[in-house]
Amino acid sequence: MTENATIYDDDDADSTALDGKTVAVMGYGSQGHAHAQNLDDSGVDVVVGLREGSSSRDAAREDGLDVTTPVDAAAQADIVSVLVPDTVQPDLYEQIRGELDEGDTLQFAHGFNIHFGQIEPDEGVDVTMIAPKGPGHIVRRDYERGEGTPGLLAVYRDSTGEAWDEALAYGQAIGCTRAGVIETSFREETETDLFGEQAVLCGGVTELIKMGYETLVDAGYSPEMAYFECLNEMKLIVDLMYEGGLGGMWDSVSDTAEFGGLTRGDVVVDDHARENMETVLEQVQQGEFAREWITENQANRPSYNQLRNAEKNHEIEAVGERLRGLFAWAEEPDETADETEEERVQV
Numbered sequence: 001m002t003e004n005a006t007i008y009d010d011d012d013a014d015s016t017a018l019d020g021k022t023v024a025v026m027g028y029g030s031q032g033h034a035h036a037q038n039l040d041d042s043g044v045d046v047v048v049g050l051r052e053g054s055s056s057r058d059a060a061r062e063d064g065l066d067v068t069t070p071v072d073a074a075a076q077a078d079i080v081s082v083l084v085p086d087t088v089q090p091d092l093y094e095q096i097r098g099e100l101d102e103g104d105t106l107q108f109a110h111g112f113n114i115h116f117g118q119i120e121p122d123e124g125v126d127v128t129m130i131a132p133k134g135p136g137h138i139v140r141r142d143y144e145r146g147e148g149t150p151g152l153l154a155v156y157r158d159s160t161g162e163a164w165d166e167a168l169a170y171g172q173a174i175g176c177t178r179a180g181v182i183e184t185s186f187r188e189e190t191e192t193d194l195f196g197e198q199a200v201l202c203g204g205v206t207e208l209i210k211m212g213y214e215t216l217v218d219a220g221y222s223p224e225m226a227y228f229e230c231l232n233e234m235k236l237i238v239d240l241m242y243e244g245g246l247g248g249m250w251d252s253v254s255d256t257a258e259f260g261g262l263t264r265g266d267v268v269v270d271d272h273a274r275e276n277m278e279t280v281l282e283q284v285q286q287g288e289f290a291r292e293w294i295t296e297n298q299a300n301r302p303s304y305n306q307l308r309n310a311e312k313n314h315e316i317e318a319v320g321e322r323l324r325g326l327f328a329w330a331e332e333p334d335e336t337a338d339e340t341e342e343e344r345v346q347v
């Protein structure tokens, strides 16, 4: 049996580890906007680093944050949180490298570039990771609700002797310790995160949904029925697992669903799927996926763009958009949006 992981909560963190320190958040996308605003709301000094002409600059300023260039932000900072896309991080690092002084920290939300050797930080710089186990918009939403998204903590280099305390305080400031922060390594975070998103969370689930939808539609059932059955209800079922584990879900569904699911689930996701999962994991562990993704970017993402378009054009997307628009709580369309000044009726 593998040993249990160490999990830290709010009581383990000491916010004073960030006293007098400035955090430069590089990027204001999914994770960047959440970390920057959560840190700011937690009383930490934050500056956002964005390239000149960046489409995110207005959003960060409207959220009340100081915005400057990545180089300038890094120059002001004690901790540089690297929250631009993984493929962009090596270039960004080269731009800001000269601004990282001995004792500063490079902080990541995913270990890809350190683990696969795409960034090799200079000696004297601490290298840490707080990786929220959830999308950035949920990290922000959880924090605002007084809750938190679970996170992972890893230290790749601790030159100062303060890296662990500082990283845990960072995890607290973005709300992760409210839910629990698990101690890990850059290798373990990178390999499990890549495997999870490819085989289960993003890749596995979308293929399961599309295959279920196509099976029903090909058999003559309506697209609307197939959408509700295979995609919409997925969230409701997963919510039950999130709240009460697999058992919580099985308790809530009918005995008929439980018997059918327990006898037929592994007919669909069978030993072939397990073997394929093992292959996907090996490709991650051996760096094969990383090399493919790096090469794909060097070639301007031909496969990525093609696959992305195919996914967007899948019939389930149009059906879903129409059905979600019928939900009573869906936003009313702004009927004046396309009207000219003259066409508007003053009342």
Ligand SMILES: NC(=O)C1=CN([C@@H]2O[C@H](COP(=O)(O)OP(=O)(O)OC[C@H]3O[C@@H](n4cnc5c(N)ncnc54)[C@H](OP(=O)(O)O)[C@@H]3O)[C@@H](O)[C@H]2O)C=CC1
Pocket (backbone or CB within 6 Å): 026, 027, 028, 029, 030, 031, 032, 050, 051, 053, 054, 055, 056, 057, 082, 083, 084, 085, 086, 088, 092, 109, 110, 131, 132, 133, 134, 135, 136, 137
């Ligand atoms: N998405 C998520 O929820 C999760 C992400 N992570 C990790 O967090 C990190 C950030 O990912 P994520 O939040 O998805 O990133 P995003 O794709 O959301 O980052 C977008 C931001 O990066 C900036 N950016 C994009 N390209 C460049 C560039 N060439 N130069 C400078 N800035 C650029 C964008 O600014 P501009 O307007 O200038 O383009 C924008 O502010 C990654 O390491 C990822 O693996 C970890 C957990 C979950």
Ligand SMILES: CC[C@](O)(C(C)=O)C(=O)O
Pocket (backbone or CB within 6 Å): 132, 133, 134, 135, 136, 193, 196, 197, 201, 202
């Ligand atoms: C599951 C995808 C993720 O790893 C995440 C939101 O945690 C990501 O890279 O976006």
Ligand SMILES: [Mg+2]
Pocket (backbone or CB within 6 Å): 132, 133, 134, 193, 197
């Ligand atoms: Mg993840």
Ligand SMILES: [Mg+2]
Pocket (backbone or CB within 6 Å): 110, 193, 194, 197
């Ligand atoms: Mg990921």
